[in-house]
Amino acid sequence: MSAVTNAHDHQEAHNGHELPYSAQLRNNRMALWLFCFSEIFMFGALLSARFVLWGNARPELSQVVGLITTTVLLLSSFFMNRAESAIAHDDRKTFLSGLLMTAFLGLLFFIGVVVLEWNIFGLKLELFGVEWFGHLKPTDGVLGGVFFAMTGLHAIHVFSGIVLILIVWNNGRRGHFSAEKHWGIEATAIYWHYVDIVWVFFYPALYLIGKVG
Amino acid sequence: MGTLRIIATSGLIRGLIGQAIGAALGFGFVTLIRLGMGLESNPEPGAVFGALTSVIGFLAGAGVLTDWSKWALGKETPLRHGPQPGKPEWARYLHVDYNHKVIGIQYAVTSVLVLLVGGIFAITFRIELSLPGMQFLTYEQYNTLFSGHGIVMIASILLGVGAMVNYLVPLMIGASDMAFPRLNAFSYWVSVPAAVLILTGMAIGGWDTGWVAYPPLSLIAPLGVQLFVLGFFVNGFSSIAGSINLLITVATMRAKGMSLFKMPIFVWAAVAAALIQATATQTVGMALLMVVTQRVIGLNFFDPATGGDPVLYQHLFWFYSHPVVYVFVLPGLGVISELLPVFSRKPLFGYRWIALSSLGIALVGFLVWAHHMFVAGVDNTLRVFFMYATMFVAVPTGVKFFSWVATMWEGKLSFETPMLFVLGAISVFLIGGVTGPILGNIPTDMHLHDSYWVVGHFHATMFGGFVFPFFAALYYWYPKFSGRMYKESLGKLHFWLMTPGFWLMSLGQMQIGLLGMRRRVADYDPSLGYDTTHVVITVAGLIIGWSVLIMAYNLISSARSQPLAGNNPWNSRSPEWQISSPPPEFNYDVPFEVVGEPYDYGLAGSVYIRMDPSSSGE
Ligand SMILES: [Cu+2]
Numbered sequence: 001m002s003a004v005t006n007a008h009d010h011q012e013a014h015n016g017h018e019l020p021y022s023a024q025l026r027n028n029r030m031a032l033w034l035f036c037f038s039e040i041f042m043f044g045a046l047l048s049a050r051f052v053l054w055g056n057a058r059p060e061l062s063q064v065v066g067l068i069t070t071t072v073l074l075l076s077s078f079f080m081n082r083a084e085s086a087i088a089h090d091d092r093k094t095f096l097s098g099l100l101m102t103a104f105l106g107l108l109f110f111i112g113v114v115v116l117e118w119n120i121f122g123l124k125l126e127l128f129g130v131e132w133f134g135h136l137k138p139t140d141g142v143l144g145g146v147f148f149a150m151t152g153l154h155a156i157h158v159f160s161g162i163v164l165i166l167i168v169w170n171n172g173r174r175g176h177f178s179a180e181k182h183w184g185i186e187a188t189a190i191y192w193h194y195v196d197i198v199w200v201f202f203y204p205a206l207y208l209i210g211k212v213g
Numbered sequence: 214m215g216t217l218r219i220i221a222t223s224g225l226i227r228g229l230i231g232q233a234i235g236a237a238l239g240f241g242f243v244t245l246i247r248l249g250m251g252l253e254s255n256p257e258p259g260a261v262f263g264a265l266t267s268v269i270g271f272l273a274g275a276g277v278l279t280d281w282s283k284w285a286l287g288k289e290t291p292l293r294h295g296p297q298p299g300k301p302e303w304a305r306y307l308h309v310d311y312n313h314k315v316i317g318i319q320y321a322v323t324s325v326l327v328l329l330v331g332g333i334f335a336i337t338f339r340i341e342l343s344l345p346g347m348q349f350l351t352y353e354q355y356n357t358l359f360s361g362h363g364i365v366m367i368a369s370i371l372l373g374v375g376a377m378v379n380y381l382v383p384l385m386i387g388a389s390d391m392a393f394p395r396l397n398a399f400s401y402w403v404s405v406p407a408a409v410l411i412l413t414g415m416a417i418g419g420w421d422t423g424w425v426a427y428p429p430l431s432l433i434a435p436l437g438v439q440l441f442v443l444g445f446f447v448n449g450f451s452s453i454a455g456s457i458n459l460l461i462t463v464a465t466m467r468a469k470g471m472s473l474f475k476m477p478i479f480v481w482a483a484v485a486a487a488l489i490q491a492t493a494t495q496t497v498g499m500a501l502l503m504v505v506t507q508r509v510i511g512l513n514f515f516d517p518a519t520g521g522d523p524v525l526y527q528h529l530f531w532f533y534s535h536p537v538v539y540v541f542v543l544p545g546l547g548v549i550s551e552l553l554p555v556f557s558r559k560p561l562f563g564y565r566w567i568a569l570s571s572l573g574i575a576l577v578g579f580l581v582w583a584h585h586m587f588v589a590g591v592d593n594t595l596r597v598f599f600m601y602a603t604m605f606v607a608v609p610t611g612v613k614f615f616s617w618v619a620t621m622w623e624g625k626l627s628f629e630t631p632m633l634f635v636l637g638a639i640s641v642f643l644i645g646g647v648t649g650p651i652l653g654n655i656p657t658d659m660h661l662h663d664s665y666w667v668v669g670h671f672h673a674t675m676f677g678g679f680v681f682p683f684f685a686a687l688y689y690w691y692p693k694f695s696g697r698m699y700k701e702s703l704g705k706l707h708f709w710l711m712t713p714g715f716w717l718m719s720l721g722q723m724q725i726g727l728l729g730m731r732r733r734v735a736d737y738d739p740s741l742g743y744d745t746t747h748v749v750i751t752v753a754g755l756i757i758g759w760s761v762l763i764m765a766y767n768l769i770s771s772a773r774s775q776p777l778a779g780n781n782p783w784n785s786r787s788p789e790w791q792i793s794s795p796p797p798e799f800n801y802d803v804p805f806e807v808v809g810e811p812y813d814y815g816l817a818g819s820v821y822i823r824m825d826p827s828s829s830g831e
Contacts, residue, residue, distance in 0.1 A: 018292045019392075027392045027461050034457045034491060041495035045529050049503070049514065052525050138512050141519035145512035149503065171287040 059143040066207040069112035076105035099169040223307035228275030235270020239263035271406035311394035317380025324372035331365035343751035345739040355735035357419025364424040384789035387468025389799040392461040400455035407448040414440030428515035456490035470807035482547025485571040497533030531582035542678030556632035557624030561812035573609035603653035630704030634685035642677025666726030692778030703767040710760035718753035
């Protein structure tokens with residue numbers, strides 16, 4: 001069989017061995033969606049833990065802070081989308097500013113969770129009749145445990161999303177990506193929207209459902 | 214370059230050094246911060262953080278992250294392939310390599326090494342158990358050894374599954390590699406620091422929770438439990454990344470004409486197992502993280518005093534840990550279905566049913582987890598549901614047994630070592646299979662729960678569903694990946710020691726289980742009348758252990774001394790046997806086309822694949 005004896009002659013022809021871009025892109029997309037599907041089970045595990053352990057109760061949290069952080073995060077998805085469609089039209093300026101805006105809003109959300117809700121600096125401020133810094137502690141029974149686990153797991157995802165956005169921004173700034181080839185941006189955008197959507201489920205579970213108890 | 218120098222500068226050694234540095238930095242960082250904050254001295258937070266940074270240290274040191282870091286900085290990197298420049302061929306196996314066949318062999322070698330480690334643990338506490346009273350182990354050492362045996366063997370099995378899937382699937386479907394070669398390397402290499410963490414946990418204090426880490430025991434266990442739990446957690450990255458990679462590979466990279474029902478049957482099994490790995494692994498990861506955070510930060514999930522629920526852990530744990538049994542078993546059963554037609558020279562009976570039964574087992578497997586919790590205070594209606602669901606698993610499993618028997622029926626059987634191990638697998642899996650429903654039944658389970666009956670049952674399912682088929686696969690594909698034939702006489706010796714040895718061990722375990730021997734205890738009352746059986750079990754265990762060493766010797770020594778095996782010594786129709794042994798770097802120099810059915814052995818004029826489509830007259 002020629003397939004066997006000529007093994008090494010064919011080696012050369014294979015040196016451009018990586019998959020063609022279109023095939024690789026299709027694989028990348030499928031893999032990312034599969035990863036998102038996979039993570040549903042992790043977020044789902046935590047969400048079901050909330051319903052098992054809290055039932056119809058929820059901790060006392062500032063509704064204003066929760067609403068503001070949620071709005072900020074949802075708004076960031078809009079700018080992410082703007083950035084992605086801008087690079088698809090080779091509009092580099094809107095693309096870069098959209099990314100920065102997304103990262104900025106993501107960072108605001110992150111600070112809102114860590115500094116305001118978690119109150120890691122132990123601050124106190126009452127303004128406009130709102131308590132801006134939370135007083136729930138990680139060790140406050142299951143209310144604290146589940147709250148810090150859910151917000152913490154989500155915050156880790158937001159943080160890694162911000163890092164991805166900054167990586168993409170830095171490369172975009174230096175002229176990488178084009179209207180045809182911008183998988184890095186597409187992936188970051190999908191990931192960012194995904195993390196947002198997770199919060200759409202976490203937010204009511206933490207802030208809205210059940211009675212303060 | 215000298216051999217020693219090549220080893221010392223290999224990715225593996227650099228990774229291990231990186232892991233040590235990462236651990237020291239992480240531990241030091243947290244401990245210094247705690248010192249600065251004036252907190253009481255407690256090594257645990259530092260150990261946990263150090264464990265996580267140690268994994269990053271390993272990956273960075275080994276070079277797994279190199280390409281990805283360059284991508285992040287905007288540099289493109291070509292896919293490196295072929296042997297390490299200026300180094301001999303074998304050096305590839307100690308480095309980060311992107312070829313799926315190299316990675317498959319890395320998986321296989323690591324799997325067998327880890328299997329031997331877990332086996333040594335088992336032999337050690339088996340010798341302790343051969344007599345009542347404590348001989349040479351303390352209670353703590355005994356607990357650590359049986360706990361370590363459990364998780365180390367699971368790690369070994371996952372590596373073995375990775376070995377078979379990685380090496381075989383791209384070859385079988387006609388792909389040149391997996392869809393994501395770098396991710397593939399990551400999947401293998403991340404399991405190495407995970408294993409190091411587990412073994413370190415045994416060395417620094419050990420733990421006494423078994424491999425399940427149930428709270429509240431895992432919340433008060435010694436420090437070792439943290440490293441074990443984190444090692445278990447980190448290994449999950451390997452499962453998830455590897456399974457996603459496999460699913461995409463099978464979805465998009467099959468040869469021309471290979472529709473789903475024309476894939477080699479092993480590929481179906483690999484897909485079904487990957488579906489479980491890609492999803493259920495996440496829930497056990499979450500459960501393990503909850504234990505870690507409750508211990509270190511004090512987040513409460515499992516302490517009933519402040520509203521926690523230890524049974525929640527069991528639900529999350531078994532939601533993965535029942536289906537994961539099928540991650541082990543499905544590829545093993547796939548090997549049985551793959552090999553039987555070759556050694557029976559007959560078509561595989563009911564190809565479609567076999568293929569779908571793998572998916573069926575995987576799906577039903579998601580609905581039975583609470584059968585591990587019949588005595589945990591679970592609601593009664595729930596228990597009844599899980600009892601019936603559990604019984605239902607027997608249906609797709611029965612399909613497989615039926616197909617195997619029908620495939621062999623009136624076949625021209627030949628009994629080389631791989632076939633012997635396949636038959637051994639069927640016999641042992643049958644023992645495991647018929648002893649299962651008794652545990653799936655609530656009333657009988659309440660009697661047998663946590664007894665040696667359970668130990669006998671699951672060792673039979675693990676050996677029949679994975680270990681025997683894995684050994685069959687090692688022997689069967691040995692001529693393919695090494696180019697040479699193993700020594701048949703030693704292979705047969707291995708089989709004839711291991712199989713009766715296993716029957717004896719397994720049946721003995723079930724017998725003393727019925728008589729009241731509990732699992733996970735270091736000592737027992739001689740007046741219960743099963744001290745003789747304990748000796749028998751220990752001797753049988755030793756026989757199994759020696760037989761595995763014979764296999765290791767056979768596989769190592771045959772790679773040099775044995776004659777070349779040729780391309781297709783088994784006269785198989787599967788694509789991987791139609792090319793040279795070992796296969797070329799990119800598998801198929803000429804893509805093949807599927808033109809017929811995969812298992813039509815003995816049917817005149819039938820063809821599965823055509824190697825050179827240009828000659829087919831388009
Ligand atoms: Cu089970």
